[in-house]
Amino acid sequence: MxxxxxxxxxxxxxxxxxxxxxxxxxxxxxDVVPPSVDPKTGVQSKDLQISPEINVSARLYLPKNPDRSQKLPLLVYFHGGGFLVESAFSSLYQKHVNCLVAQANVVAVSVDYRLAPEHPLPIAFEDSWLALEWIASQSTDEWIKDYADMNRVFLGGDSAGGNITHNMARRIGTQKLDGINLSGITLNCPFFYGKDPIGNEGADHFIFSKNYNDRLLPYVCPSMSDCDEPWINPAKDEKLSSLGCKKVLVYVAEKDFLKDRGCYYKEILSKSGWNGDVELVEVEGEDHVFSVLHPDSENGNAMLKKVASFINE
Incomplete structure (x- = not known):
């Protein structure tokens, strides 16, 4: 050194x-912003420790004027950031989840998992699973107990958080998790990849290019053998059909390097033998995780409405 x-x-x-x-x-x-009552949406938030020993925590959200007699869907959200940056407590994700909760009228748990390189993968996956076990206990918090319908649980995330969402749904499909009925997952510009390029992955005009991801993945997961491990390339997962939900919504953006992988995910999941419905939405003129970066834009707001419809249909 x-x-x-x-x-x-x-x-x-x-x-x-x-x-x-x-x-x-x-x-x-x-940046870290405190939990609050959002003046624009009326959404309340608060922070709870999941495992203080290893610094895994979450921010919980409750929509304006919830009714105890009519329980709401529960959304478990995993933030993006390449497994390297961001948190459930940053201003970016505080605003994004506030908007999601208000639009979809859900209870939400935004998970703060540990980041690489200090905590290399699969630690983020183990932290996220720990959070799901914590939620499944139903004895964790009054907001979850009083307002959340555990028979209507959804997982969602953007970029690396979309990858985590898929891997958590995959694990629920093969490993029993009492207390949670996973209804569906939403993947916003999900971070999937593979050793051999597909579509436009050979182009060099992207910020997060093939060269970038070829360097990034061994950095965040030093134990990986190559970029075709099933956690990053679901096409190589022989048990993809075990995905533990019945519906999936995938969002991709026209200018995003990861667009072709998101489209391919829809294709391989449809052909895997999985017994569910997968919908792919491609948004023209937009780049990676546009709805997180610009939730108030026309396309960002339209995506939030689509997610809300997906959860509540």
Missing amino acids: VANSDEILHDFSPLLKHYKDGRIERLVGL
Whole structure:
């Protein structure tokens, strides 16, 4: 380790820089905002520890004027950030989940899992599963007990959070989790990949290009053998048909490097023997996780409405 070195060992801009002296500089998602009553939507939020020993926690959300006599769907949300940055407590995700909760009229749990490289994969997956077990106990919190319908549970996430969402649904399909009936999942520009490029993955005009992801994946998961492991490339999962829900909504953006993988996910899931319905929505003129970055835009708001419809139909 080189003392006081500004030389960069790993450059994953615009997300993170890792210096030769061991310093890790996160470039986004550093701000933390407190839970609140959102003045625009009336959505309430509060924070709870899931496992203080390993610093896994969550932000819970309750829509305006909930009715105890009419329980609401429960949305478990996993934030994006390449497994490297962001949190459930950043201003970006506070605003995004507030908008989702208001639009869909759901109770939500936004999970704050630990990040690589300090906590390499599969730690994010194990933290997320721990959060689902915590939710499934139903004795965790009065908001969940009083307002959430555990027979209408949905998982959702963007980018890396979309990847986590898929992997959690896959695990629910093969490993019994009493207390949760998983109705569906929503994948917003999900982070899937593979060793061999498909579609436009060979193009070099994307910020998160093939070269970028070829470097990123071994960095966040040093134990991986290659980019075709089933957790990142569902096409290589021989048990994909075991996905533990009956409906899936996949969103992709026209200008996103990950668009073709999202489209391919719909194709392979449809052909896997899985007994469910998968819907793919491609949004023209938009880039990666546009609805998270710009929830008030025309397309961002339209996507929130689509997710709300998917949950409540």
